[in-house]
Amino acid sequence: MTPLSKALDQGFKYLLLALVLITLIVTVSVIVLLTKESSGFFSQVPLGEFLFGKEWTPLLEPKSFGVLPLVNGTFMIVFGAIGMALPAGLFVATYLNEYATDRTRSYIKPALEVLAGIPTVVYGFFALTFVTPILKTMFPEIQIFNAASGAIVVAIMVLPMIASLVDDGFRSVPRALREGAYGLGANSVEVITQVVIPAAGTRITAAVVLAISRAIGETMAVTLAAGATPKITANPLESIQTMTAYIVQVTSGDVQAGGIEYQTVYVVGALLFVITFMMNVIGNIVLSKPVMEAR
Amino acid sequence: MSDPILGVKNLSVYYGESQAVKHVNLGFKDKSVTAVIGPSGCGKSTLLRALNRMNDFIPNVRIEGEVKYRNQNIYGKSMDPAEVRRRIGMVFQKPNPFPKTIYKNIIWGPKINGYKFDPDELVEKSLKGAALWKEVKDRLHDSALALSGGQQQRLCIARAIAMSPEVILMDEPCSALDPKSTLSIEELIGEMRKNYCIVIVTHNMQQAGRVSDDTAFFYNGDLIEFGATKKIFTNPDNSQTEDYITGRFG
Numbered sequence: 001m002t003p004l005s006k007a008l009d010q011g012f013k014y015l016l017l018a019l020v021l022i023t024l025i026v027t028v029s030v031i032v033l034l035t036k037e038s039s040g041f042f043s044q045v046p047l048g049e050f051l052f053g054k055e056w057t058p059l060l061e062p063k064s065f066g067v068l069p070l071v072n073g074t075f076m077i078v079f080g081a082i083g084m085a086l087p088a089g090l091f092v093a094t095y096l097n098e099y100a101t102d103r104t105r106s107y108i109k110p111a112l113e114v115l116a117g118i119p120t121v122v123y124g125f126f127a128l129t130f131v132t133p134i135l136k137t138m139f140p141e142i143q144i145f146n147a148a149s150g151a152i153v154v155a156i157m158v159l160p161m162i163a164s165l166v167d168d169g170f171r172s173v174p175r176a177l178r179e180g181a182y183g184l185g186a187n188s189v190e191v192i193t194q195v196v197i198p199a200a201g202t203r204i205t206a207a208v209v210l211a212i213s214r215a216i217g218e219t220m221a222v223t224l225a226a227g228a229t230p231k232i233t234a235n236p237l238e239s240i241q242t243m244t245a246y247i248v249q250v251t252s253g254d255v256q257a258g259g260i261e262y263q264t265v266y267v268v269g270a271l272l273f274v275i276t277f278m279m280n281v282i283g284n285i286v287l288s289k290p291v292m293e294a295r
Numbered sequence: 296m297s298d299p300i301l302g303v304k305n306l307s308v309y310y311g312e313s314q315a316v317k318h319v320n321l322g323f324k325d326k327s328v329t330a331v332i333g334p335s336g337c338g339k340s341t342l343l344r345a346l347n348r349m350n351d352f353i354p355n356v357r358i359e360g361e362v363k364y365r366n367q368n369i370y371g372k373s374m375d376p377a378e379v380r381r382r383i384g385m386v387f388q389k390p391n392p393f394p395k396t397i398y399k400n401i402i403w404g405p406k407i408n409g410y411k412f413d414p415d416e417l418v419e420k421s422l423k424g425a426a427l428w429k430e431v432k433d434r435l436h437d438s439a440l441a442l443s444g445g446q447q448q449r450l451c452i453a454r455a456i457a458m459s460p461e462v463i464l465m466d467e468p469c470s471a472l473d474p475k476s477t478l479s480i481e482e483l484i485g486e487m488r489k490n491y492c493i494v495i496v497t498h499n500m501q502q503a504g505r506v507s508d509d510t511a512f513f514y515n516g517d518l519i520e521f522g523a524t525k526k527i528f529t530n531p532d533n534s535q536t537e538d539y540i541t542g543r544f545g
Contacts, residue, residue, distance in 0.1 A: 101354075176391040179349060180451070184404030184458055185381035194407070199394050 034273060037266030044260055050267065056230040056246075058264045059255070065264065067271060069230035073147070073240035077222055078215045080151025080236060081158060086208060088155070089162030094192055096163075097170040109164075116160040124224030127153040132225070139237055145227025148236035153221050158211040165210070169203025170196055202286055209283035213276045219244035243268050300325040300492050301346065301383070301462050306360035308341050308350065315341040317516040318360070325461070328484060328493045330507035330524065332500060334544065338516040339496045343464050346494065347383035348376040364462070381408055383462040384455035389471045390447035392439035392454070397422075397431055400439045400450055404458045417457055425453035426483050445476020449483065456487075463487070465495040469502065481506050500540060504528050512536045 001009070042050070045065045053066015092112070096105055131149040136142050173196050181191045197204065227239030228249055241249075247265050255261045299322030308316040316338040323329050331339045341350065348369060350356045361368045369379045381404075392400050401418045418435060422428040427449040431442070439450055448468060455463055465484075469477040484506045487493060497503050503510055503524065510527040512520045512535075520527060520536045531537045538544055 174391070176387055176389055177393065179352070179385075179387060180391040180393065180454075181403075182352065182377075183347070183349065183380055183385040183387070184454065185377040185408050186404070187377055190407045194403070195393060 030273075034266055034270040037263050038270045041260060041263040041267045054232055056241075058261050059250070059253075063260075067243075067268065069232050070241060070243045070246055070268065071271075072232045073226065073230060074216055074242040074244070076147045076234075076236065076240060077151050077154055077218070077226065077242055078212055080147065081154035081215045082208060082211055084152065084155035085159045085162050085211060088159055089166050089207070090197070090204075092159070092163040093166035093170050094196075096167050098188060098192060098196075112160040112163055115156065118157075120157065120218065120220040121224070123153040123157055124221040127221060127225035135237075142237040143227070143239045145225065145229070145239040146237050147226050147240045150222040150226035150242075151236065153225060154215050154218050157218065157221065158214050161214065162207045162211050165207035166200065166204055169200030169207070172203065173199045202289055205286045206283050209279050209286065213279040213283070216272065216276055216279070217244065219248060223248045243272050298325075299323055300365060301494075302363050303342070303345070304361040304363060306342070306345060306358070306362060308338070308345050309357040309359075310341075310353070311355045315516055316345065319518045321511055321518060321521060323462070323492055323494050324509070325492045326489060327508040328488050328495060328506055329509045329511065330503035331494065331496045331511045331513060332498070332503045332539075333513035333519075334539065335498065337513040339513050340466055342513070343466055343494060343496045346462075346464055347380050347385055349380075349385060351376055377408075381458055382460050383464060384458055384460035386448070386451050386455055386463065386465045386468045388467045390444055390451055392442070392447050392450050394438070394440055396436045397439050397442070397450060398435040400454050401457045404454060408458070410458075421453040421457040422450075424456045424487070425449045426479065426486070427453055443476070445472050445479060448472060448476065448480060452480075452483065452487075460491070462492045462494065465493065467496055467498065469497070469499070477502075500528075512539060514539070 050065050050067055052068065053064060054068050055064035055066045056069040057064045092108075096108060100108065127149040128144075131152050132142065132144065132146065135146070135148055142148070177195055177199060178191055181195045186195075222242045223245040226242060226245065228241050228245060229239040230241040230246065231238070233240065246268055250261065250265045302322035303319055306316060306319045306321075307314060319342065331343065333339050344350045345358060346362055346369075350358065358370060362370060364379070364383065367374070369376075369383075393403060395403070398414075398418055401421050402412075402414045405412055405417060419428060419432075422431060427446060430446060431437075431450075434441075439447065442450060448471075452463075452468075469480050472480065481502065484493060484495065488508070495503075495506065507524045509522065510524040511518055512527065512531075512533075514535055520531055520533045522532075527536060528540055531540060
């Protein structure tokens, strides 16, 4: 090697190293920032009050810092969305795998990917101007901002991911296993529900965990559709507020930097981070288990 | 010598344009073992899969002629393919137990088909029928995937037996197994001959000679010769059969 090419080679190596370090630095800074601002918050509000308090009114007097209403809002969206997207994803994957010809498949797969490429803000006003009016014809008492329409569009958003991961899972089930089941006189519904789905179980679980992570972090659509009313409720027809929507509300408003109102954004952000981090850890544990286990 | 329980009449199988099985006529006797031999690509597996409609899952397959099971054409309009497969069981090339426990592997088929049975009794009977009971009776609720390849294949045979079929089709059942497991499967086939009509596809001629009563030799989709195994292996009528048996090609 000439000295020049050797220098370039070395230089390239350090360039790559620097890029790797940048991602590390960003991650670490986010954690440091969240911790720092949160500790300022917790010097004024006890952790127990934050985690278990049932009132969330940091911008109004009297101030109250119980995060449960926001957690309730987020999980209403999550469970609603996954509850709709998982069965739909299983049906789509089943159709693609067991019934669709290669030709049909070649049309449906890209269509799903288009669904995944729509900006989330578009989903937000789609929920507000299309989904909610339809819901209103069925439930006249529905509020303009409501959890149901948010959950529906988040379900549409995570559907491509679930369908595609479940489809991969189904494809990984050996044909020999299906044939073994058909050879015992099973029909296709029995083969799918009792052989293919259980054999692809870990993949399906991983798809759900990833979809939950995505739904928890989803911001624009739920900000636009689900409202800004933090409350503990189980009624999807009411306006709620998610953790992410709260962060949008504060950061786009005129709250003074440095005050406790401002710090709430960081502490809610930290909670979001912890929850999604835990989901990812769970997802990795599930995926690291052997693919086919006895059930 | 009994009459054939299963037979094919002028059977042709096509994959798209190419014909894999050509106008074959053949009968399989009850309580006996028929071996189907021939070089790779001669249509022997295709023929076997035509016998219980397992070709239904392969796109572009076309079947002409008849497969008669107890005098009924299994491709007849009123025939339920699942019913056909209940009566005509199958053991595949590679062991394919379900990712469930040994116990559940056995009772799965009878359960989904709505059979009435005592599960403990059926599991014991089926595993004994597949000469696997002694080895697994203390771990029936362990995963079937923890078994060795030979044990898994015997479990698949037990699973087929549990459906109480009359015919069992075996598609090169030993090709993925070591010699010792192969021997145990061959001994098992010798035992099972008493109760079932067994059709075994094999590319191992010694195996065909050891386990079968009759042998059918296929070449290029044609049935070249069919007869008692002893005769085929010692004094075949056709020179192609002789060339294949003596290892001149294939």
